[in-house]
Amino acid sequence: MSELPVNLTVQDSLVEVLESIARTRFCDCYQCGKCTAGCPRASAMDVAPNRLIRMLQLGDVEPALRSQAIWQCVSCETCTTRCPKSVDCAAIMDALRCEAYRLGMTSEKQAPVMLFQKAFLDNIRRNGRLDEIELIAQFKISGFAATRSPRFLMKDASLGLKLQARKKLHLRGEKVRDRGVVHRIFARCQNGSA
Amino acid sequence: MNLGYYPGCALHGSSDDYEQSLRACFGALGVELNELDEWICCGATAAHSLNPKLSIALPARNLALASQRGFAEMLAPCSMCSMQLMKAQRLMSKDTALAEEMARIVEAKPNGTRVLNLIQTFELIGLDAIKAAVRRPLQGLEVACYYGCLLTRPPEIVEFDDCEQPESMERIVAALGAKPVAWNYKTECCGAGMTMSSEETVLELSHKIIADAAEHGAKAIVVACPMCAVNLDMKQAAIEARYTTKYGMPINYLSDLVGLAVGLAPETLGMNRHFVERKA
Numbered sequence: 001m002s003e004l005p006v007n008l009t010v011q012d013s014l015v016e017v018l019e020s021i022a023r024t025r026f027c028d029c030y031q032c033g034k035c036t037a038g039c040p041r042a043s044a045m046d047v048a049p050n051r052l053i054r055m056l057q058l059g060d061v062e063p064a065l066r067s068q069a070i071w072q073c074v075s076c077e078t079c080t081t082r083c084p085k086s087v088d089c090a091a092i093m094d095a096l097r098c099e100a101y102r103l104g105m106t107s108e109k110q111a112p113v114m115l116f117q118k119a120f121l122d123n124i125r126r127n128g129r130l131d132e133i134e135l136i137a138q139f140k141i142s143g144f145a146a147t148r149s150p151r152f153l154m155k156d157a158s159l160g161l162k163l164q165a166r167k168k169l170h171l172r173g174e175k176v177r178d179r180g181v182v183h184r185i186f187a188r189c190q191n192g193s194a
Numbered sequence: 195m196n197l198g199y200y201p202g203c204a205l206h207g208s209s210d211d212y213e214q215s216l217r218a219c220f221g222a223l224g225v226e227l228n229e230l231d232e233w234i235c236c237g238a239t240a241a242h243s244l245n246p247k248l249s250i251a252l253p254a255r256n257l258a259l260a261s262q263r264g265f266a267e268m269l270a271p272c273s274m275c276s277m278q279l280m281k282a283q284r285l286m287s288k289d290t291a292l293a294e295e296m297a298r299i300v301e302a303k304p305n306g307t308r309v310l311n312l313i314q315t316f317e318l319i320g321l322d323a324i325k326a327a328v329r330r331p332l333q334g335l336e337v338a339c340y341y342g343c344l345l346t347r348p349p350e351i352v353e354f355d356d357c358e359q360p361e362s363m364e365r366i367v368a369a370l371g372a373k374p375v376a377w378n379y380k381t382e383c384c385g386a387g388m389t390m391s392s393e394e395t396v397l398e399l400s401h402k403i404i405a406d407a408a409e410h411g412a413k414a415i416v417v418a419c420p421m422c423a424v425n426l427d428m429k430q431a432a433i434e435a436r437y438t439t440k441y442g443m444p445i446n447y448l449s450d451l452v453g454l455a456v457g458l459a460p461e462t463l464g465m466n467r468h469f470v471e472r473k474a
Binding site: 021040041044072074075076077078080081088090094095097098101112113114115116117118120121124128129130132136139155156162163166167168169170173174176177178181182184185186188189190 | 203204206207208209210211232233234235237238239240241242243244245246247248251252255298299300301343344347348349357382383385386387388390391392393395399428467468469
């Protein structure tokens with residue numbers, strides 16, 4: 001087994017990092033379970049949302065970061081909206097994803113979701129706006145490298161024709177004129193928390 | 195009315211039928227859409243999942259450009275974009291240090307443009323004005339008004355309608371002569387940006403929405419977000435195959451219905467470019 005990237009002391013400071021990214025306090029949660037009750041993805045998660053928060057309350061950060069649950073979350077904000085204690089559960093999911101990504105602790109089974117987000121950001125950094133064809137190409141290449149699955153590679157192959165039939169396929173994506181400022185914004189946001 | 199317009203990536207990509215619909219509809223209502231020059235992507239789920247600072251900075255850049263242009267109001271017809279813009283605005287208004295940091299990062303200072311979703315824009319034009327423009331009432335067409343996640347959530351950020359039982363879209367379609375049905379899934383999630391990265395998620399969630407709308411007698415679902423449209427319309431054939439059923443449920447943008455009612459042809463609104471065909 002590979003060496004763990006975090007030890008216990010680091011886990012303590014990670015709790016603070018996660019709270020500051022999420023702008024919310026884990027101790028506010030009293031475990032009523034309303035977040036999990038309303039979550040449309042709870043049944044597909046290995047760890048339910050309220051249990052993820054319980055792990056963080058107990059300082060048990062690593063299993064939370066390694067859970068596939070955080071990549072199942074669809075960011076629908078239902079948990080945050082319904083929390084009677086105003087815990088921003090959706091922001092906690094974001095914070096866990098950010099840190100799992102930064103520390104290279106993404107659950108392998110959920111790699112495609114992370115790779116898609118990564119390809120999406122790379123694409124915006126280059127163009128300022130999303131180039132759909134370029135995004136799909138990059139996602140498929142990186143996903144195939146990770147999964148070695150021909151099915152993954154070919155799954156959306158017919159999509160192009162269907163889009164083309166409705167004049168929805170744009171072979172050349174848009175770019176902003178001032179891409180320099182986009183690069184600088186990205187560079188300045190790489191420093192610090194993520 | 196002179197309105198700022200932030201299209202967002204989807205409306206300049208494969209959801210450009212939505213932009214066609216908006217331009218035709220607002221044109222017929224005498225409202226000019228002024229596209230924000232040099233707008234950049236809001237960052238969407240990718241930014242808030244992987245880089246929290248960027249998820250505030252990208253919207254902040256657009257807000258700054260909008261205030262430089264002097265837009266008092268700006269329409270963001272994608273609910274991911276509108277929520278991200280509103281969220282950045284809200285966070286910066288509560289936290290001066292953050293606002294200053296963002297001004298430095300994005301090389302400009304955002305200053306008070308009001309961001310509107312599509313429903314709010316129709317409300318700004320006014321229900322009475324819309325009613326007065328109706329030439330071909332929708333004759334009691336039964337529709338399910340679908341809000342999805344981010345038009346009403348999180349309520350502290352978007353400050354719009356009731357987050358569990360919204361009614362604003364129902365009031366608009368009723369003004370057009372359509373009949374909104376009562377149903378259970380108007381604020382459930384369609385799977386949003388998982389269309390490509392986790393198709394199974396989208397098929398499961400969107401299936402429940404279409405099934406519930408059909409069960410309550412809807413002849414069409416009305417949306418005000420390009421991602422909702424993609425998942426419910428483009429993925430509908432895959433949903434039908436996956437769950438061995440047939441819905442043929444047309445998915446209309448809210449601007450399609452307003453456009454039809456004020457007398458525009460479906461083709462003018464780009465409705466011939468949808469995946470599920472409209473019933474005559």
